[in-house]
Amino acid sequence: MANIKQIAANMGVSVATVSNALTGKGRVSQEMVERIRKCADELGYRPSLAGRALRSGQTGILGLVMPDLTNPLFPRIAQHLSLEADSRQLSILIADSRGNALEQSQAMKRLVDRGVDGLLIVPQKGTSPESQPVPTVIINTASDPRNIVSADHAGGGKLIATHIAGLGHRKVAMLGADPVSEVQGDRIDGMISGLAGTADFQVFWSQDGLGNLIRAVETGVTAIMATSDLLALSAHSQLTRAGFSVPDDVSLTGFDDLPLATAMHPMLTTVAQDVAQIADRAINVLTLAISGESLPDTGTTIPMHLVVRDSTAKPRHTPKPNLTFKQEISQ
């Protein structure tokens, strides 16, 4: 492996001159710069990141901590983050916080020990990652005060609920996976605000089983809004078993626009987040913070957009609002 010293020896100059020529700093004659560049090319010189890191104190590596790498959204986030990082000559080290706050904090420490210049954190549900000795960008949801960038989960919920309400549904259900999750909470809050009082609603959690949800459909619910596509698929399978057809008997919506949304039949109406934009913003803010700027004290939320497909339709018969059913949240 060629190093700066060998180039210097080859050219009969000092290492400082080579370094200056290659980095464009200091004072080196134009002619010398070109000769050194050429020589470096010929020797296939690649600067040692270790040497540079030692000298500069920066590694050019960012740490990414995900709550659970099997989260279906992880691939897309990782991909875009990796793309953005590449274009800035940075690399991304991954870590899994394995479902609990302790592992999350250990993962963060490991990455810091590794010498990452900054941290990108998608926090564990219901946790607030402690502050670290390196700049940290939290990717979560707008309602988290420590959040730096996020999709507008509440806005997405509002979009989908407005769509459902606009179709004329007057008795609807929301389906979440875990009430502890801020993201899902915000999505549901957004849905509620999107209904704008035009429909009765009830919230179900899949951890309690889907039986109650099916019973609700039997008693007149005409639309189900799930907080994830996978959950929507589960609901769809239960509805099918119970003899209900989507969207004829019940409209159904998801969240995130995963590949399965278009593989299902009917294809799922859902809401997509602009992961590329989130990644771009996250890396931008983080690199600025690394170079000394202070983190913004208020988070950016990236709008979501509605993807209307075949799983939503006008309700077959719009039942009269049932007052005993109104605004009640199960849990």
Add this chain to the structure above:
Amino acid sequence: MANIKQIAANMGVSVATVSNALTGKGRVSQEMVERIRKCADELGYRPSLAGRALRSGQTGILGLVMPDLTNPLFPRIAQHLSLEADSRQLSILIADSRGNALEQSQAMKRLVDRGVDGLLIVPQKGTSPESQPVPTVIINTASDPRNIVSADHAGGGKLIATHIAGLGHRKVAMLGADPVSEVQGDRIDGMISGLAGTADFQVFWSQDGLGNLIRAVETGVTAIMATSDLLALSAHSQLTRAGFSVPDDVSLTGFDDLPLATAMHPMLTTVAQDVAQIADRAINVLTLAISGESLPDTGTTIPMHLVVRDSTAKPRHTPKPNLTFKQEISQ
């Protein structure tokens, strides 16, 4: 940030003694070792990986190159790899080869420039990653001669086909996504061998559309074996549209056992790979290679296992084999 020099100053000894005490090398009195350890703890000393890397030439970082980070299997691979790496004090840098061989080779180069000690490559379909200056472990399929570790895709295909044949199906179809993929090719080859001549079969590719597949069902195919769960979901939705019921009219199988396999209705019979074991083996071989051992000249294949659920059943009526249909491979 505390460094070795500060500890040395604090204790009134030389840096060499501190280093020796902390790494357990050289000759240091037991008592001194303990005092130095204590002092290091108190100062919150973390060794600088950059310093160590510069001296030793090793970074403790492995590079992971995936063909497409949105590959549904990526999360699980990444998770287990990350777990195994952690337990060996290693970290994982990710890179995306973005669907083409050029980007794949660039990603590999970037990682090497970054100073990774070794490379884990899940190759782009139909490509053979060129050799790199660091040890490289290729995770692919057994039929790839450069492969070091893989799931037994052919074996998995055989398992599922044996299951289907055992149920009594005599006219079946395979559904793949891309004929260029070695993995899918091996899965299908395995299926064919699993049938052991007991059934007629035909192979379809989703890129040609699913119309031909449906027509095949209309003309008597009673089982469809897909090379991925997502593909199975697509097939299911088309079957439903065409009025066929699974598994009453057609049996359907997937591959990989993704979360959607249990969210579907009926729950999907599929085949699962032991990603943990693959990750373990991959990292083991790689770390050995990094420490000087030579790579095994023959790959290890990790067995898959069959997960029987509700999407497969005996055929309703076993049609007579149609000889014109026999052993013909479309595409």
Add this chain to the structure above:
DNA sequence: CAGCTTTGATTAAACGATTAATCTATTGGA
């Protein structure tokens, strides 16, 4: 032409850890 600035290069220190080589007591053996 003396004095000053500018250009183009070099010297040497620094980053933090590891380690071969060296040095100094101390212990043991004969």
Add this chain to the structure above:
DNA sequence: TCCAATAGATTAATCGTTTAATCAAAGCTG
């Protein structure tokens, strides 16, 4: 008592890069 062996520490070099400080020569000004 003297020499050798050994334990326990130190010295100094090294990994590859950056950069402040320095220096020599050339160019410019009045």
